[in-house]
Amino acid sequence: MTTSNTGSPAGGIDPAVQEELTRLRDSIDNIDAAVVHMLAERFKCTQQVGRLKAEHRLPPADPAREARQIARLRALAEDAKLDPAFAEKFLNFIVAEVIRHHERIADDTLNGSARTGGRPRTPAPGE
Numbered sequence: 001m002t003t004s005n006t007g008s009p010a011g012g013i014d015p016a017v018q019e020e021l022t023r024l025r026d027s028i029d030n031i032d033a034a035v036v037h038m039l040a041e042r043f044k045c046t047q048q049v050g051r052l053k054a055e056h057r058l059p060p061a062d063p064a065r066e067a068r069q070i071a072r073l074r075a076l077a078e079d080a081k082l083d084p085a086f087a088e089k090f091l092n093f094i095v096a097e098v099i100r101h102h103e104r105i106a107d108d109t110l111n112g113s114a115r116t117g118g119r120p121r122t123p124a125p126g127e
C-alpha cells in the first residue's frame with residue numbers, strides 16, 4: 001500500500017457514525033471505571049485475607065478454593081454469554097497477583113518489616 005492508514009477515511013467519519021462511536025466509547029469508559037473500582041475493592045479484601053493468613057501461618061495459595069472459584073465463574077460466564085476460557089484466564093491473572101501480595105505480606109510479617117511501617121527492616125549486625 002502507498003497510503004498510510006490513519007484510522008479514519010480521507011473524507012472524515014460520517015457524523016452519525018462518530019456519534020454512535022462516541023456513545024459506545026462513553027459506556028466503555030464507564031464500565032472500565034467500574035471494573036477498576038471493583039478490582040480496588042477486591043484487592044482491599046484480599047489484603048486483609050493476606051494479613052490473616054500471614055498472622056496464622058496459613059499458605060498464601062489455596063488451590064481447592066481456586067478450583068471452586070473457577071467452576072463458579074465459568075458457569076456465570078456461560079450464562080452471561082462470555083467466553084468461559086477468558087473468565088478463567090482473567091481470574092487466574094488476578095489470583096496470581098493476589099498470591100504475590102500474600103507472599104510479600106507473609107515475608108514482611110515474618111521479617112518484621114510490618115512493624116517498621118512497611119519500610120525495609122535494618123539488618124542486624126552480621127546479617
Ligand SMILES: O=C(O)C(=O)C[C@]1(C(=O)O)C=C[C@@H](O)C=C1
Nearest residue numbers: 046049061062063065066095098
Ligand atoms: O480465598 C483465599 O484464600 C485467598 O487468598 C483469596 C484468593 C482470591 O484472590 O480469590 C487468592 C488466593 C487463593 O489461592 C485463593 C483465593
